[in-house]
Amino acid sequence: MNTGSWENNVRKVVPYVPGEQPKFSNVIKLNTNENPYPPSPSVRKVLDEYNCADMRLYPDPDASVLVNAIAERYGVKSSQVFVGVGSDDVLSVAFLTFFNSDKPVLFPDITYSFYDVWADVYRIPYIQKPLDSDFRINPDDYKCENGGIIFPNPNAPTGCEESLEMIEDIVKSNPGSVVIIDEAYVDFGAESALSLTEKYENLLVVQTFSKSRSMAGMRIGYAIGNEKLIKYMNDVKFSINSYTMTPLTILCGAAGIKDEEYFVRTVNKITETREYSKKRLAELGFTFPDSKSNFIFASHKSVPASEIFTALKERKIYVRYWNKEKINNHLRISVGTREEMDELFGALEGILK
Amino acid sequence: MNTGSWENNVRKVVPYVPGEQPKFSNVIKLNTNENPYPPSPSVRKVLDEYNCADMRLYPDPDASVLVNAIAERYGVKSSQVFVGVGSDDVLSVAFLTFFNSDKPVLFPDITYSFYDVWADVYRIPYIQKPLDSDFRINPDDYKCENGGIIFPNPNAPTGCEESLEMIEDIVKSNPGSVVIIDEAYVDFGAESALSLTEKYENLLVVQTFSKSRSMAGMRIGYAIGNEKLIKYMNDVKFSINSYTMTPLTILCGAAGIKDEEYFVRTVNKITETREYSKKRLAELGFTFPDSKSNFIFASHKSVPASEIFTALKERKIYVRYWNKEKINNHLRISVGTREEMDELFGALEGILK
Numbered sequence: 001m002n003t004g005s006w007e008n009n010v011r012k013v014v015p016y017v018p019g020e021q022p023k024f025s026n027v028i029k030l031n032t033n034e035n036p037y038p039p040s041p042s043v044r045k046v047l048d049e050y051n052c053a054d055m056r057l058y059p060d061p062d063a064s065v066l067v068n069a070i071a072e073r074y075g076v077k078s079s080q081v082f083v084g085v086g087s088d089d090v091l092s093v094a095f096l097t098f099f100n101s102d103k104p105v106l107f108p109d110i111t112y113s114f115y116d117v118w119a120d121v122y123r124i125p126y127i128q129k130p131l132d133s134d135f136r137i138n139p140d141d142y143k144c145e146n147g148g149i150i151f152p153n154p155n156a157p158t159g160c161e162e163s164l165e166m167i168e169d170i171v172k173s174n175p176g177s178v179v180i181i182d183e184a185y186v187d188f189g190a191e192s193a194l195s196l197t198e199k200y201e202n203l204l205v206v207q208t209f210s211k212s213r214s215m216a217g218m219r220i221g222y223a224i225g226n227e228k229l230i231k232y233m234n235d236v237k238f239s240i241n242s243y244t245m246t247p248l249t250i251l252c253g254a255a256g257i258k259d260e261e262y263f264v265r266t267v268n269k270i271t272e273t274r275e276y277s278k279k280r281l282a283e284l285g286f287t288f289p290d291s292k293s294n295f296i297f298a299s300h301k302s303v304p305a306s307e308i309f310t311a312l313k314e315r316k317i318y319v320r321y322w323n324k325e326k327i328n329n330h331l332r333i334s335v336g337t338r339e340e341m342d343e344l345f346g347a348l349e350g351i352l353k
Numbered sequence: 354m355n356t357g358s359w360e361n362n363v364r365k366v367v368p369y370v371p372g373e374q375p376k377f378s379n380v381i382k383l384n385t386n387e388n389p390y391p392p393s394p395s396v397r398k399v400l401d402e403y404n405c406a407d408m409r410l411y412p413d414p415d416a417s418v419l420v421n422a423i424a425e426r427y428g429v430k431s432s433q434v435f436v437g438v439g440s441d442d443v444l445s446v447a448f449l450t451f452f453n454s455d456k457p458v459l460f461p462d463i464t465y466s467f468y469d470v471w472a473d474v475y476r477i478p479y480i481q482k483p484l485d486s487d488f489r490i491n492p493d494d495y496k497c498e499n500g501g502i503i504f505p506n507p508n509a510p511t512g513c514e515e516s517l518e519m520i521e522d523i524v525k526s527n528p529g530s531v532v533i534i535d536e537a538y539v540d541f542g543a544e545s546a547l548s549l550t551e552k553y554e555n556l557l558v559v560q561t562f563s564k565s566r567s568m569a570g571m572r573i574g575y576a577i578g579n580e581k582l583i584k585y586m587n588d589v590k591f592s593i594n595s596y597t598m599t600p601l602t603i604l605c606g607a608a609g610i611k612d613e614e615y616f617v618r619t620v621n622k623i624t625e626t627r628e629y630s631k632k633r634l635a636e637l638g639f640t641f642p643d644s645k646s647n648f649i650f651a652s653h654k655s656v657p658a659s660e661i662f663t664a665l666k667e668r669k670i671y672v673r674y675w676n677k678e679k680i681n682n683h684l685r686i687s688v689g690t691r692e693e694m695d696e697l698f699g700a701l702e703g704i705l706k
Contacts, residue, residue, distance in 0.1 A: 002499055004529035006555040007581075009500055011453040015591030018414055029410075038406035047400045047601075053391035055570040055605070057382070058563070061371055085438060088594040096474075100364040121449075121592035146355055147362055176357035202359040210411070217408040217600050228360075238368030239474040241441040247570050248400075248601050252408070 016117040019320050028343055030334040031318040033156075033185070033295050035214040037266040037337075040259035043215075043252040054247060061238070063245040069254035070222050074194060079227045082234060083253075085244050087184055087208035087221030091150075092118055094204060094223060097236040098178035099124045101147030108137060110327055112156045112182065135160050135289050135297075142170045149174060152182035154190045157320065157332040159291030161190040168193075171200045178229065180204045185293035187212035187267055188274070194224060201226045211294055212267050213256055220245075220253045270294050274335045280345045281333075284352060294335045297327075303352055305329045311351040317344055369470040372673050381696055383687040384671040386509075386538070386648050388567040390619040390690075393612035396568075396605040407600060414591070416598040422607035423575050427547060432580045435587060436606075438597050440537055440561035440574030444503075445471055447557060447576060450589040451531035452477045454500030461490060463680055465509045465535065488513050488642050488650075495523045502527060505535035507543045510673065510685040512644030514543040521546075524553045531582065533557045538646035540565035540620055541627070547577060554579045564647055565620050566609055573598075573606045623647050627688045633698045634686075637705060647688045650680075656705055658682045664704040670697055 019032035063083050071078040084090035095118040099105045102125065107115045109128040119126040129141035135158040142149050149170065154161045171179045171193075181193045183205055197203050209220035223233065237244070245253075257263075277296060281288065286298040299305060309321040309331060320332040335341065372385035416436050424431040437443035448471040452458045455478065460468045462481040472479040482494040488511040495502050502523065507514045524532045524546075534546045536558055550556050562573035576586065590597070598606075610616075630649060634641065639651040652658060662674040662684060673685040688694065 001496060002527045002529040006451070006527075006529060006531045009451060009454040009456075009530065010585050011450050011589060012585075013588050013592045015588045016595060017591075018411070018595040021411060021413060023413075032411055034411065035409045037409065039408045041405075043408065044405045047403060047405065050400060052394075052397045052400065055392045055396065056388045056390065056567040058371070058374060058385055058387065058569040059572070060374060060376075085594060085597055088596070092593045097364050098359070098362060101362040103362075117592050121589060143354060174355045174359075176355040176359060177362065178359045214409040216411045216596075219412070219596055219599050232363050232365075235366050235368045236364060236474060238370075239366045239470050240445045241438060242369060242371040243441070243569075243572055244438055246572050246599070246602060249599060 011121070013121050014117070016114045020318060022318065026316060028317040028336065028340050030336050030340065030344065031320045032216075033211055033334045034216050035211060035266065035270070035294070036340060037214055037269065039214040040256045040262040042255040042259050046251045046255050047248070050248060050251065059243050059245060059247045059250065061242045063250045066220070066245065066250045066253045069257050073257050074224060076224055077227070080197070080224055080230055082223040082230045082237070083245060084221050084237070086210060086219040087182070087206050088114060089219070089244065090206050090221040090223050091180070091182065093233055093237050093240070094180055094206070095119065095124060096122055097233050098180070098204070099148040103145055103147035105148040105150065106142055106146045107150045108155065110135060110155070110158060112152055113322070115150060137162055137166070139166050139169050143173045146174070146177055148177045148180070150180040150182060152184060153193070154185045154291070154293045156185065156293070157295065157322075157327070157330075158289050158297045159185070159293040159295055160289045161292040164191050164193060164196070168196055171196060171203045175202055178202050178204055180206060183207045184211055188292060188294045189271055190292040197225050201228060204229050209253060209256065213263060214266065215253065215256055218249050218252055220249060270335050273338050273341055276338065277335060277341050280341070284345065284348050296333050296335070297330050298333060299330045300352065305331045308348070308351060312344070312347060315347045317347055364474070366474050367470070369467045373671060375671065379669060381670040381689065381693050383689050383693065383697065384673045385569070386564055386687045387569050388564060388619065388623070388647070389693060390567055390622065392567040393609045393615040395608040395612050399604045399608050400601070403601060403604065412596050412598060412600045412603065414595045416603045419573070419598065419603045419606045422610050426610050427577060429577055430580070433550070433577055433583055435576040435583045435590070436598060437574050437590070439563060439572040440535070440559050441467060442572070442597065443559050443574040443576050444533070444535065446586055446590050446593070447533055447559070448472065448477060449475055450586050451533070451557070452501040456498055456500035458501040458503065459495055459499045460503045461508065463488060463508070463511060465505055466675070468503060490515055490519070492519050492522050496526045499527070499530055501530045501533070503533040503535060505537060506546070507538045507644070507646045509538065509646070510648065510675070510680070510683070511642050511650045512538070512646040512648055513642045514645040517544050517546060517549070521549055524549060524556045528555055531555050531557055533559060536560045537564055541645060541647045542624055543645040550578050554581060557582050562606060562609065566616060567619065568606065568609055571602050571605055573602060623688050626691050626694055629691065630688060630694050633694070637698065637701050649686050649688070650683050651686060652683045653705070658684045661701070661704055665697070665700060668700045670700055
C-alpha cells in the first residue's frame, strides 16, 4: 500500500497569465500585440488544396517543409533551424535544454513575463537584473557567473532596442553560457542578431510568426543558431513530443514565409501607423520610450494608467496593463490599423479631458 | 567574464525514436498504428468555412470548443478535460505535474517506449516492472512505495487488455500517487477506466484522436479525471505554453468527435479486419497475445522477426520492430484496410515459404 496523498507529489506552479482573449466581437483588441492584418492570401490556398484524408497519418516529425522555408528565407542551413508551437514552445525547450545548471539564469526585471515562469516550472535558479530608469539594459550586469542569459530585443513591454554592439559584448563575455535573444518584435524596425550566430556558437536567436507574419493562431516559432545548439534542442524536443506541428501548420507557415512582398508591405503599414501613433500619444500628454516594435509602452503625465485601462475597457478597447512595481503607471498599446488607432485616440481624448 | 563551455550546461538526453514516416508513396504503412480510414468528412467543411483572417489572432488558450465537445461525448464536466498536442503532450505534462517526487515512478518493462524518455528528460526516478511471460501485468508489482504509476490499457506494443478490476485494485492501493491509464487504443475493444474516475481522485485517463479518430496529423490528445487533477495539469501547461492548439485543430477536433456514427463505423471495420488478420497470421505460423487494439504483436514459429521485418521493408511494407530484449522476435503490425492486410499476407507467404 502506498499511502499519503497524491497531492504531495504535484508540481505546484504559478502559471503565466496571457492577455485577455475576449470572446465577443466589436472589440478593439490592442492587448496582445497581434497583427491587425490577415496573413498572406497564400494560406487560403493551402487549406483549399489540403487533402483531409492525410490527417489520418502522423505529420513529418521534422516539419521539413517549414524548416526548409525558414532556412531559405534567412540564408542558413536547415540544420540551423528549430521550429516549435509558437516561440513560447521554442523558448520553453531552450530553457530546458540550455539552462541546465545550478548557476542562475539572468534576465531583466522588466521583460517578457514568461521567463520567470519557465524558470520556476523547470526549477531553474534566476536573477532579474534591473533595467535603468530609461528601461535600458546595462551590459555589465550580464558579465558575472551565470547559467544562461535571455532578453528580448526589442524588449517587451518597453519596445526599446539595444544595439548589436551591446549584444555582441554580452555574447562574447559569456562563452560559458547560451545567450538567447528573443526577437519576437525585431521585424518592426530593430536590427537582428542573426548575423552574429555565425561567429558565436553560444548565441541563439528566437523569432515568431505571431507578430510580423500575422499567424498568432497557427502557433509557429523558430530558433536559429549553430547546428550544435539546434541538435541539442531537437534531442530535448524529441524527448517530449515527436510531432508538434500539424501538416496544416507546416504548410501554411511555409506558404506564409515565402510571400515576402506581402510581409514587407504589411510590416511597413504597421511601422507607419506606429510612428503616427507616437505623435498622437505625445499630443495627448503621454511619454514613452522610443519603440521599435508593434506596441508603445506609454505613461500619461497626469492620469494613472490603471484608470485609463479601465476606462478604455469600458469602451471595448483592450490594451495591456500590469499592476507591477516600476511599470504600474504604464500601458502597453499594440499598434492596430490606422482606423483602430484613431478610435483609440478619440476615446483617450474623451477619457483625459 | 563567464568562462568555460556552454555545453556543460546542456541537458543531454537520448530522445524517443518515432516509427519511420517514409516520404515516398506506394508504401503500405503498418508501423505507427495509424487509422487506415480518413477522418470524418465534417473536417473538410471546417477548413472550407474557416476565415483565414482569424489566423492573425491568438487562439482560445482554453480550447473551449474542443474541450466542451470532448466533455459532452464522455458525459463529464469541461473542467474534467485537459487537451494537448497529441497524447504525447498530455502525458508529458502529466509526468511533469504528477510525478514530482523522489520516489520512483512505476511502469512495465515492455510498454510504450516514451515513458522512460519522459522520466529521463524530467529527471524522474523510475522502476520498470517486468511483465510476466504472457506479457501481462502483475498488480502486486504496483503496491510498493512509488511516486506514480503509468501503463497503457491495452498495453503497447502487446495489445493485451487488463481488466477493470485489476486497474481498480492498483488505483485503490495507491492513494499516495496518481495512476495514469494510457488508453490510446481503448476504442478498439477494451474497457475504459473512465467510469472509475468518479470514484478515485488519483486516477487520470488519457486518450487520443490519433488512432480511433483518424487524426494523428492534427495532434489532439486529452486527459479526463477529477477537476483537481485537471486544474494542476492546466497550471503546468500555462507555465509552459499558453496557446498549444490552433483554431483549425480545435475546430476539426470538435467536428470529428461529434460524428459518432462515422467513428463507430470505422472502428468496427478495423476490429473486423483485426479478427480476420488474427486468423490469417495464425495460419501463417504466427503466435500473438490476443489483441484488443489496432495492432497485433506477432512472433513467427521459425523465421526471426528481424528477417521478416527487413524482407517486408524491401517490399515497401512497413511494420514496427524493436531490437530489444524480450521482444526482439516480435513484430508489431498495425491493422490497415482489408486490402492492405491481404497484401501483407501475400508478401508474408512469399517470405515464409
